[in-house]
Amino acid sequence: MSGRERHDVLGQRQGMKRSTRLSMIAGVAVFLTLVSGVSFAAWTASSTKTATATAGAVSVTTGTIAGAATITALGPFTYTATNQTVTKPITVRNTGTVDASVASIVIARSGTLGGNQVAVKFWAGASSACAATTPVVSTTLSGGTVALSSLNMTVAATGSAILCASTTFTGSMTTQAGNATSATFTVELSAGTNWNATDAMASASRTFTQAIFASSAPNPPTNTQCVNQGSSTAITISWSTPSGFSTPNGGYNIYYNGGLLGNISSTSVTISGNSGWGNLTVRAVASDGTESVDSANIPIEPRGYNRGYYGISCAN
Numbered sequence: 001m002s003g004r005e006r007h008d009v010l011g012q013r014q015g016m017k018r019s020t021r022l023s024m025i026a027g028v029a030v031f032l033t034l035v036s037g038v039s040f041a042a043w044t045a046s047s048t049k050t051a052t053a054t055a056g057a058v059s060v061t062t063g064t065i066a067g068a069a070t071i072t073a074l075g076p077f078t079y080t081a082t083n084q085t086v087t088k089p090i091t092v093r094n095t096g097t098v099d100a101s102v103a104s105i106v107i108a109r110s111g112t113l114g115g116n117q118v119a120v121k122f123w124a125g126a127s128s129a130c131a132a133t134t135p136v137v138s139t140t141l142s143g144g145t146v147a148l149s150s151l152n153m154t155v156a157a158t159g160s161a162i163l164c165a166s167t168t169f170t171g172s173m174t175t176q177a178g179n180a181t182s183a184t185f186t187v188e189l190s191a192g193t194n195w196n197a198t199d200a201m202a203s204a205s206r207t208f209t210q211a212i213f214a215s216s217a218p219n220p221p222t223n224t225q226c227v228n229q230g231s232s233t234a235i236t237i238s239w240s241t242p243s244g245f246s247t248p249n250g251g252y253n254i255y256y257n258g259g260l261l262g263n264i265s266s267t268s269v270t271i272s273g274n275s276g277w278g279n280l281t282v283r284a285v286a287s288d289g290t291e292s293v294d295s296a297n298i299p300i301e302p303r304g305y306n307r308g309y310y311g312i313s314c315a316n
């Protein structure tokens with residue numbers, strides 16, 4: 001092999017080594033880059049895991065510091081009139097170590113009183129007095145998840161806030177008389193997009209009952225009396241309140257020979273007119289419209305003047 005040939009071969013070998021070395025260096029650079037990315041990813045995962053496990057926690061309860069349940073204050077309650085309202089404060093305590101917002105409330109219901117018969121409102125309370133403020137979230141006891149984020153309620157870590165709640169019966173007392181419902185509220189807090197907490201109170205401590213007043217037929221009025229009004233054409237009848245007849249009630253219906261004359265709330269009434277012989281009776285009326293049986297008869301007769309009739313009188 002000539003000297004030139006040896007030089008060319010050596011050059012090729014050196015060139016190959018240089019090329020190989022460059023490839024290996026490039027490979028090392030790629031390798032180092034990949035290793036750096038894996039290391040960063042591992043650090044990120046470790047950081048997130050550590051933050052979730054040890055650096056903070058979200059936890060919520062609707063009990064007082066003493067442990068008393070607050071949602072249950074909404075019942076048991078019996079509505080005695082349409083559009084009657086119950087308003088109570090719900091204590092929302094963040095027992096975790098991260099500030100969190102009141103995100104939603106889940107409503108579950110059962111019973112014979114339909115959820116659409118009871119309107120529900122929620123708002124942020126400045127105190128347990130629950131004075132009306134805005135904004136307000138409106139719904140019914142029909143059930144489901146109700147978003148409360150619009151109330152902008154933030155509960156500091158280890159702190160508490162007041163969530164005011166009101167329920168209003170909007171249905172018919174007569175149609176819904178005797179019906180009842182059992183409702184359960186579940187408050188949820190959130191911090192960011194991943195940290196969420198559900199009320200830790202036992203289900204029984206988040207449940208309340210509400211019912212619509214109903215009455216069996218009341219007892220009839222007693223001690224009926226009739227008094228003539230002097231020389232006039234009128235009489236006054238009176239009676240005693242029957243036992244067990246307390247408010248709310250529908251007053252008393254007055255009947256003449258089985259026909260309804262009218263309804264009054266007092267225990268006496270003056271009646272005038274020109275009529276023949278007959279009987280007046282009185283019935284006690286419950287708030288749902290249920291009537292008692294008739295009172296004892298109060299007989300009346302025409303009041304004569306020169307053998308003509310011009311009024312009514314208590315019969316002898």
